[in-house]
Amino acid sequence: MRRVGTEQLSLQVVWMPVLDPDDAAAALEAESILADPRAAHFWDAEQSLGKMYGKVLTLPRGRSLAWDIYFVYAAGVEWKDELPLPTDWQHQLGMDERHLDGEKLREAVVALLPESERQLLAPPTVAAEKRGTINF
Amino acid sequence: MRLHLCQRTIAVLCLVAGLGLAVVAPTHATEDSLPLASIPLTNTGQFSVVEVLVNGAGPFQFVLDDGMATTVIDRRVAEKLKLGAEGEVRVASLGFAGFEIEDVQAKLVDLTKIWGDGAKDGVIALDLFSDYLTTLDLPGQRLILRRGKLSPADGDEILDYALVSRTDGEAFEGRQVVTIEVAVGDDSLIADLNPASWGALTLHRDYADKLPLTFEPGVIGNTVNDKGTFSILGAGFRGTLAIAGHKLKNPGVYFSDAFDHPSLGSGLLDSFEITYDQAQQRVRIHKPNPANHPMLVKAAGLTRQSGHGADLRTTFNQNLDKVRVMVLLSPT
Numbered sequence: 396m397r398r399v400g401t402e403q404l405s406l407q408v409v410w411m412p413v414l415d416p417d418d419a420a421a422a423l424e425a426e427s428i429l430a431d432p433r434a435a436h437f438w439d440a441e442q443s444l445g446k447m448y449g450k451v452l453t454l455p456r457g458r459s460l461a462w463d464i465y466f467v468y469a470a471g472v473e474w475k476d477e478l479p480l481p482t483d484w485q486h487q488l489g490m491d492e493r494h495l496d497g498e499k500l501r502e503a504v505v506a507l508l509p510e511s512e513r514q515l516l517a518p519p520t521v522a523a524e525k526r527g528t529i530n531f
Numbered sequence: 532m533r534l535h536l537c538q539r540t541i542a543v544l545c546l547v548a549g550l551g552l553a554v555v556a557p558t559h560a561t562e563d564s565l566p567l568a569s570i571p572l573t574n575t576g577q578f579s580v581v582e583v584l585v586n587g588a589g590p591f592q593f594v595l596d597d598g599m600a601t602t603v604i605d606r607r608v609a610e611k612l613k614l615g616a617e618g619e620v621r622v623a624s625l626g627f628a629g630f631e632i633e634d635v636q637a638k639l640v641d642l643t644k645i646w647g648d649g650a651k652d653g654v655i656a657l658d659l660f661s662d663y664l665t666t667l668d669l670p671g672q673r674l675i676l677r678r679g680k681l682s683p684a685d686g687d688e689i690l691d692y693a694l695v696s697r698t699d700g701e702a703f704e705g706r707q708v709v710t711i712e713v714a715v716g717d718d719s720l721i722a723d724l725n726p727a728s729w730g731a732l733t734l735h736r737d738y739a740d741k742l743p744l745t746f747e748p749g750v751i752g753n754t755v756n757d758k759g760t761f762s763i764l765g766a767g768f769r770g771t772l773a774i775a776g777h778k779l780k781n782p783g784v785y786f787s788d789a790f791d792h793p794s795l796g797s798g799l800l801d802s803f804e805i806t807y808d809q810a811q812q813r814v815r816i817h818k819p820n821p822a823n824h825p826m827l828v829k830a831a832g833l834t835r836q837s838g839h840g841a842d843l844r845t846t847f848n849q850n851l852d853k854v855r856v857m858v859l860l861s862p863t
Binding site: 402403404405406407408409410411412413414416417419421422423424425426429435436437438439441443444445446447448450453454455456457458459461462463464465466467468469470471472473474476477478479481489491504507508 | 731745746748749751765766767781783784785798801802820821822824826827829830831833834835836837840843844846847848850851852853854855856857858859860861862863
């Protein structure tokens, strides 16, 4: 988020229990990982969102639960009756063409921003590229 | 086997009659008919489980078998209730969320030999409810019983089905499953309909070399049967799976040498309501409005875990003029 320093971006983080120690307390603690004024954090105890996206997206290895996954939506994509389909997405569920690449995801986000905002953004840092982490 | 309604259900029906409302058994597909019972299901990931009172005692956790087979009661339960030690017995009543079935024949089996210490307390099969339209409401996680019958097969939602023997060890001798015709791409297959069981589109491993796939199959787990332990490969089918009039694009598919028969499991069917008319051997495969899917309603209404703010869908839509990134993560 810090790398894409624009107010034209918002982040919704949905924490869900997948691994043994996961619970609501752990999710609260994890907020600090993606702390940003533009971020809103949610706890999905029943994995409802991950299960629903698992139905509409083809995930690696026939997986039915979407998690460790990153969706990007263009401005104007509305959540009406059905789940909003992402404009672009990446994951860490297995090696395929959508496997997470932090820089490519950043580029996907930036490409959807208004031209005026794109020009204000800083180029990626070497440190961030080395980490290979998500750093919008 | 006889079936009767509990006092509370009778009271509701009397109230309906007292209000001058007719309860009429419909002559065709009966989605609007009054449910006689709505029994909660729990999906364990492997099975669907229902709570059952055996002769008024319990509740016990019974696996719901989406085939046709004799009711099975685990020996631990049988000993506790003094039903006997082995063989077959007659049980005075099985109770399901206020709905009772009387005089049920049941087989006593040591289920720990099949499923280990985590074995459930018994198994009931769909034919226990053969006098009723039986709906497996997978989005709503309920088993719903109604009177009535389904309209003739229309190829859109209603299909004729065939019963095929699938004996699965001594405990489930004589078991039959519901099979329907489906189209996997251009190929027509007869598939077991297993909405209460684990799996998606599951096929013998030989199909992995024949079908176009969205990505290479990878091992996702193992399955054990009386012939040994077999790997399960997960992949995505590049094409359309047609189930009646429903077209599923690029569905997930599992392959294994252990899968002797094509089958359709809960991972594939969990957006559907499956209604069985056992008297006519018809099944209705209905997809309710996805907007009403209980899971989607829950997802939309997720609340912020700290501080104040709108629910997830509202937050998403409040930022309509912005690019949005949504991430789904495990916190540890």
